[in-house]
Amino acid sequence: MLLLQTLRGAPNQSVLESSGPLADRVESLWWFAFATASIVYLATMGGLWWAAARARRRERQGEELPPDGERRMTRGVTIAVSATVVILLVFLITDLTVGRTLDPVPRKHPITVELTGKQWWWDVQYADTSAQGRVQTANEIHIPVGQPVLFLLNASDVIHSMWVPNLAGKKDLIPGYTQSMWFQADTAGDYRAQCAEFCGLQHAKMALHVIAEPQAKYEKWIDEQRKPAHTPTDSVADRGREVFLTGQCAMCHSITGTSAASHNGPDLTHLASRRTIAAGTLPNTRGALAGWIVDPQQVKPGTHMPPNQLAPQDLDALLTYLQSLK
Amino acid sequence: MRRVFRGSGVLRASALIAITCTSLASLTSCKRETRRLRESPPSATPGGAVRVSSLQPGVAQDTTHARNLYEGNAYAVSEGQRLFNWYNCSGCHANGGGGMGPPLIDDEWIYGAGPEQIYTTIVQGRPNGMPSFAGKVPAQQVWQLVAYVRSLSGLNPASTRSARTEHMMYYPGSQALPMETSPKQAFRPPASEMP
Ligand SMILES: [Cu+2]
Numbered sequence: 392m393l394l395l396q397t398l399r400g401a402p403n404q405s406v407l408e409s410s411g412p413l414a415d416r417v418e419s420l421w422w423f424a425f426a427t428a429s430i431v432y433l434a435t436m437g438g439l440w441w442a443a444a445r446a447r448r449r450e451r452q453g454e455e456l457p458p459d460g461e462r463r464m465t466r467g468v469t470i471a472v473s474a475t476v477v478i479l480l481v482f483l484i485t486d487l488t489v490g491r492t493l494d495p496v497p498r499k500h501p502i503t504v505e506l507t508g509k510q511w512w513w514d515v516q517y518a519d520t521s522a523q524g525r526v527q528t529a530n531e532i533h534i535p536v537g538q539p540v541l542f543l544l545n546a547s548d549v550i551h552s553m554w555v556p557n558l559a560g561k562k563d564l565i566p567g568y569t570q571s572m573w574f575q576a577d578t579a580g581d582y583r584a585q586c587a588e589f590c591g592l593q594h595a596k597m598a599l600h601v602i603a604e605p606q607a608k609y610e611k612w613i614d615e616q617r618k619p620a621h622t623p624t625d626s627v628a629d630r631g632r633e634v635f636l637t638g639q640c641a642m643c644h645s646i647t648g649t650s651a652a653s654h655n656g657p658d659l660t661h662l663a664s665r666r667t668i669a670a671g672t673l674p675n676t677r678g679a680l681a682g683w684i685v686d687p688q689q690v691k692p693g694t695h696m697p698p699n700q701l702a703p704q705d706l707d708a709l710l711t712y713l714q715s716l717k
Numbered sequence: 718m719r720r721v722f723r724g725s726g727v728l729r730a731s732a733l734i735a736i737t738c739t740s741l742a743s744l745t746s747c748k749r750e751t752r753r754l755r756e757s758p759p760s761a762t763p764g765g766a767v768r769v770s771s772l773q774p775g776v777a778q779d780t781t782h783a784r785n786l787y788e789g790n791a792y793a794v795s796e797g798q799r800l801f802n803w804y805n806c807s808g809c810h811a812n813g814g815g816g817m818g819p820p821l822i823d824d825e826w827i828y829g830a831g832p833e834q835i836y837t838t839i840v841q842g843r844p845n846g847m848p849s850f851a852g853k854v855p856a857q858q859v860w861q862l863v864a865y866v867r868s869l870s871g872l873n874p875a876s877t878r879s880a881r882t883e884h885m886m887y888y889p890g891s892q893a894l895p896m897e898t899s900p901k902q903a904f905r906p907p908a909s910e911m912p
Contacts, residue, residue: 637852638852638853639852639853639854639855641853642803642804642853642854643803653803655803686755688754688755689755692754692755693752693754695799697855697857697858698755698855698857699855700855
């Protein structure tokens with residue numbers, strides 16, 4: 392029981408807490424493999440114990456080995472080997488069948504998300520052909536409960552892998568080649584995804600939050616995301632905006648509605664609406680934001696954002712501005 | 718026992734040589750491999766000022782800043798390569814071959830090929846269309862760009878040049894075997910065209 396509890400891990404990042412049709416199938420496969428392996432393990436251990444006990448008994452009673460021992464042993468080994476082959480075949484077949492049922496993308500998928508893996512964060516774009524245009528954000532995906540969502544996966548530097556254990560299996564993101572995957576969440580929740588393909592120094596700190604919420608809440612979110620960034624009304628935030636646009640930040644980040652339009656780093660148009668920063672590494676609080684901006688190499692050594700030397704009042708203004716980007 | 722040792726004298730000597738070589742190699746490769754992730758910018762005085770002359774009035778101060786620490790470091794050069802695209806240097810210089818800006822893979826320099834001269838070019842800009850990146854790019858990254866720009870024309874050690882690209886290189890495949898002739902010799906114009 393304790394073992395199972397450890398296997399389960401964190402509830403929002405676990406294969407054993409499936410919350411969607413695809414993950415359900417992966418979880419059943421997992422349980423099937425676990426049960427079969429447990430039975431085989433117990434049978435093997437039992438057989439071993441029985442054989443050892445019998446040998447002891449024979450020795451104690453001075454019994455001779457039966458004359459047809461060799462033949463009986465051959466028979467036993469043959470049976471065991473055939474059982475192994477059959478079990479492995481069954482595994483192979485169930486595995487393939489589950490894989491096949493996961494693959495086909497449902498024809499009706501109202502939402503398409505283009506997900507690009509970068510060292511070491513996720514670029515998220517909602518492909519929307521309507522007049523309102525696309526939505527770009529980073530490290531956080533919102534999806535409505537009960538609807539299949541199609542993902543188009545790509546990478547811009549090295550191979551990454553998308554894995555939300557509660558919702559689906561893994562799929563690699565390959566530079567220059569678009570792959571697709573889909574999943575659906577049946578219960579609302581904040582599911583943690585993790586890059587599952589080693590991609591360099593900060594691979595471990597490359598998480599993505601998939602937030603499944605009721606349709607109405609999702610629509611409200613996406614409508615907010617469509618809007619250009621909030622223009623500051625107070626002087627401190629206004630100064631912060633100036634620091635952002637005239638300094639180093641605008642060389643790498645974009646904020647729609649301003650002149651900052653570089654896509655080397657995450658889009659910050661609605662930064663304050665996100666729960667975490669730096670790909671799930673820190674909570675999105677004023678303190679964490681300050682620490683990150685001044686010395687990102689302390690938080691994620693090797694990350695592609697450089698340290699920023701800012702005068703204290705400039706940093707303060709910048710933080711006020713960033714926190715106003717709801 | 719002793720006979721065994723005497724018999725394998727050659728073997729022992731070669732083992733010794735192998736060990737010495739590998740340890741020497743690892744010693745020299747350290748500097749090449751180090752990833753200087755957190756540091757105050759090297760070789761730059763505060764404010765990014767750089768001396769382009771060793772002559773100084775009054776007491777001479779250290780001028781070591783002029784030697785770009787990143788030059789012998791493969792990681793810094795590859796970071797410079799990434800930034801060359803991130804900051805859109807390639808938009809004007811193509812991938813070193815030149816476009817609206819001059820080519821950077823040849824050995825002709827309008828403003829000098831020294832690290833501190835290239836640093837000044839990037840930070841201050843140049844009158845005929847080279848923008849100034851002052852305040853837009855931290856000094857550390859400017860030095861990485863300098864190391865990369867110099868690697869384009871083979872001015873820093875071959876072992877640190879970044880991975881092969883599909884783009885123009887001064888000589889093919891920067892990871893290829895070292896050329897027998899130095900790039901300078903190989904591309905020297907005929908005597909009649911020399912100034
Ligand atoms: Cu990774």
